[in-house]
Amino acid sequence: MEPRFLLLSDVAAELNVTDSQVYHMVRSGELPAIKIGGRGQWRVERARLEEYIQRKYAETAEWVRSNPLNERDTAE
Template sequence: MTTPRTREVGRFFSLADAAEILAVDVSMVDALVRSGELPAIRVGSSGPYRIERTQLDLWIEGQYRQSEVDTAWNEGEFANVAELSGANQRHLRAVD
């Protein structure tokens, strides 16, 4: 009996690999890369883009954090404005 072979994951993903991981179209990943939102490198001057695995992981974590902030903001009365704005509370002062 043979076991299914799992594909080795290298350091870099193609746009298609990243799209598969994110369960989106390749054009969505391409747009994220071209806008600079998702860091990537280009192989050669006009070669294909490659996304480093750690960069994709960091981008995904950032999306989770943004989702948490958006959820808290939408809860309104429970939102801590200083926390949501990223302000350091030590530098805030009371308003008269």
């Protein structure tokens, strides 16, 4: 069974980005997270990470629709 909450380093590994990028996403509110414990350690709920990924897929699909390929892009 997968854990409900992930460390920021786990999220970074899942998304193949750096820990600092995930920290920025959390601090900016882009990726929902909670602070727990006396030292205020960040945790991201797996369900919220999956929602974030789906939201990014939708945003990317919209961007692709808004920015169709041109001849220069297909020549590469």
